[in-house]
Amino acid sequence: MKKNKTWLRGFAAGIGVSAAVGGTLFYVQYGTLPLIGDSVVTGKTASKAARIERLVEKNYLEDVESESMAEGMYAGMLASLGDPYSGYFSEENYKKLMESTEGKYTGIGLSMQQDTETKEITVYECFEGSPAEQAGVKEGDVIYKVGDRMASEMEVSEISDWIKSGEMEELKLVLLRDGEEITVTIVPETVELPVVRSRMLPEELGYLQIEEFTEGTPEQFKKAYEELKKQKAQGLIIDLRNNPGGLLTSVCDTLEQILPEGMIVYTEDRYGNREEHTCEGKTPIEIPLVVLVNEESASAAEIFAGAVKDHQVGTLVGTTTFGKGIVQKTYPLGDGSAVKMTVSKYYTPNGVNIHGEGISPDVEVKWPEDKDTPVRISDMNELPVQEWLEQDNQMKKSVEVLSGLVAEKEK
Secondary structure, eight states, rough: OOEEEESSSSTTOOGHHHHHHTTOEEEEOEEEEEESSSSSHHHHHHHHHHHHHHHHHHHSSSOOOOHHHHHHHHHHHHHHHTTOOOEOOOOOHHHHHHHHHHHHEESSSSSEEEEEETTEEEEEETTTTTTHTTTTTTTEEEEEEEETGGGGGSOOHHHHHHTTTTTOOOEEEEEETTTTTEEEEOOEEEEEEOOOOEEGGGGGGGEEEEOOOTTHHHHHHHHHHHHHHHOOOOOEEEETTTTTEEOOOOHHEEEEEEEESEEEEEETTTTTOOEEEOOOOSSOOOOOOEEEEEETTTTHHHHHHHHHHHHOOOOOSSSSSOOOOOEEEEESSSSOOEEEEEOOOOOOOTTOOTTTTTOOOSEEEEOOOOOOOOOTTTHHHHHHHHHHHHHHHHHHHHHHHHHHHHHHHHH
C-alpha cells in the first residue's frame, strides 16, 4: 500500500467514527445512572466552576462559547478516571458512535482513497447493491467534482459529513474514467457496511474475514458461511486480523453458529455480579477451522478467539492479540449526549481474563519486520490467491495448517 494514501470507508456515510469505537465492547443501556458514594457536584464545586467560567469570560484572549465550556467540563469528569475506554460523547459524537455499532448509516455505499500530495480522490470499493453501484460508479473512478465543488479541494471527511447531514436529497458526482467525464446522480439512503468478506481457495478451503462486530455481522457471517458450505468447503479460515472488536451481542450471535454447547464468555463487575453468555450448540462446526489473529485483534475479536481456543474447535495462527479484557456500557443522558465507561471484566470459557496479556496463538507467525503491516486486510484478500500468499506470510501459514488438518481428518 502506498504511504501517501488516506482511507475513508463508506463514503458519505460518516464512517470516520470506526476509529472512535476502536476495540471497545459495547452494551447500550437506557435510563439514568444513580450516584454512588459522595457526589462530586456540590455547592462548593459548582461555585468553583462558576468562578473559573467568569475568569475565562473576562480574561481569556479569544471569545469562548459557554456550550463548548460545558462540554469540556463533562468530558473532564470522565477523563479524570484515567481510563482510555471511558468518555463523554456530545450529541453529535454519540450519533456517530451508534451508527458505527449498528453498521448502518446514510450514504451512497462506496469507499474512497485520497492521495495526500495531489489530493486526487479515487473510488476504492463500491459496495454491492449500493446506491453508488446502481448509479454506475465503478472501482478506480476518479472523483473529479462533488456537486459544484472540485473534489481535490475537499477532504474525504468533509464530504462524508456533508452527505450524512441530510441537507441534500441527491448527490451529483463528476467522475473521470479512461479520460472521459461521466456525471452520475445518486440518492443517499441507508447503507449497511459490509464487514464480512469471503471466498473459496484452492483445495476446497474456505476463507472468511470479519472486519468488525456490528449489529449486521451475525447475519453477514451466516450468509457467507452458508455459501462456503454450499461450495463444499472442507476447511475454514476465519481472519480476525485488525478487527478492533465491537458489540458483545454480535460476537456471541456469530459464535452461536459454530460453537458446541457451553460457555462463550462471562463478565464480572466491581460487586462480583456475574453475567454469562452461553451457546446452545445447535450447529457446531464440523470442518477443520483456523482463526487468524494479530496484535490488532481486540476486544470482541478476542472473545471470538478465546472461545474457539478454549472449546478446542480451531487452531489460532498469527501473533498474540491486543489484550483488551474489559467491558464498557454506554449510558444516554436524555439530551442526546451519553457517557461510556468501563463496568466489568470479561473471562473466556476457561475463566481467563486476557486484559493486558492478550491471547497467544497455537502457531506463531510474525509479520516480516521489513514490511509495513497492512491497514486493510481486504487489500490483500482480493488479490489472486498466489499473489496474496506471496505477500501474506501469515495467511500462507494458515493455509498450510488448515490443509494439514483437512488431510488428517480424511485419513
